[in-house]
Amino acid sequence: MRNIQSINCFYQQVLLVGTLVLVGCGGGSEKEIMPVTPVSPTIPTKASGTLDDQFTLWLTDLSNKVILPNYQTLETKAKQFSVSSTAFCQLDNAKASDLTELRVAWQELNVAWQSIQWLKIGPILQHNRNFRIQLWPDSRGYVVRDVDNFLLTQTTLDANAIAKSSVSGQGVPALEYLLYPTTNQDSLLSASNKSKRCEVMVAVSDNVTTISGDVLDAWQATGGNYIAQVIGGNGEFTGVKDAVEEIVTNWLEQVERVKDEKMLLPFALTAPGSPSAAEFYRSEQSLVSIKTNVLSFQQIYSAGGGHSFEKILVEFLGQHTIAAQMNDSITGAITATEALSGLYTELLSSDEGRFIIDNNIQKLRVLRDVLSIDFIQATDINIGFNSNDGD
Secondary structure (H helix, E strand, O other), X not given: OHHHHHHHHHHHHHHXXXXXXXXXOOOOOOEEOOOOOOOOOOOOOOOOOOHHHHHHHHHHHHHHHHHHHHHHHHHHHHHHHHHHHHHHHOOOXXXXXXXXXXXXXXXXXXXXXXXXXXXXXXHHOHHHHHHHHOOOOOOOOHHHHHHHHHHHOOOOXXXXXXXXXXXXXXXXXXXXXXXXXOOHHXXXXXXXXXXXXXXXXXXXXXXXXXXXXXXXXXHOOOOOOHHHHHHHOOOOOOXXXXXXXXXXXXXXXXXXXXXXXXXXXXHOOOOOOOHHHOOOOOOOOHHXXXXXXXXXXXXXXXXXXXXXXXXXXXXXXXXXXXXXXXXXXXXXXXXXXXXXXXXXXXXXXXXXXXXXXXXXXXXXXHHHHHHHHHHHHHHOOOOOOOOOOOO
């Protein structure tokens, strides 16, 4: 009975906590206790400011942690390839290993470009710089036409001469054509016109270095300071929201481009597909390019690990579900690319390979849908005209 009485006493005390008088149990006397101050539960506070303030934080980190570093890498890799091509062409008896090293330098340049290929605002659009770095798709063979014309030119070509020519022969695809010829007789190791091929390659590579350097300088605060326009939502933008809308439109267009042009076109209706429609079928760098593109989507969303869209969705807008959908769709797309191994031509020609490619296409469709519907509704932004819109 004493135990029961003690338990009853305990519950009575719990019920009476916060009052000034506690009635004793078992015939005890009244006992005065001090009032207890209730402890309020910790409630997560919403991020302060406006949605434009949140967008400004995202634009700031995207510019400083993603865009500028990628343009810096592009310029660095362009310079490195330019130096490597000049050194190769000065060799009296270049070996296969020398050509392999040069090709690796080109591959690194291409990866640097693919990391920032998605962005189509500001300096990269001026003077047709984006097309001068890469004209693609090139269904009419303009790259081959222009490079072949360069090779027939009697006058000495340099970067200035290349810069004044048609855009199709100025960039990364032109270099691929020179590095990965269809026949051995056109190889940089043994071609009868090797010196002319080297001249063209060095001129084109110097041109790419100039273009990438001009774009970087235009973005930097010490140069054209385009970064200030993006972060401030001024200049060519009507506001911060407009800057975000332009960039998200670029992002969506790249998702569509990877899905439609880089995968669906080569996939075709049946095996063996259309390998020559791939972005870099000569060098077999198409899959590497696709993987790099898809990884860039995470960089955009996360602002390079800075003030991410996820933070805006969860902490400011309270859109936990949309944030989860975005994370899942981006992760799903990246995970799917891990199976894109080997040669693209082999994947396109086998049932297993085509299943892998189709899975990647489906994952990109999911990302496209979440990004173009749920995400823009949650963030109250409007996307512009999507030149790659399709199924």
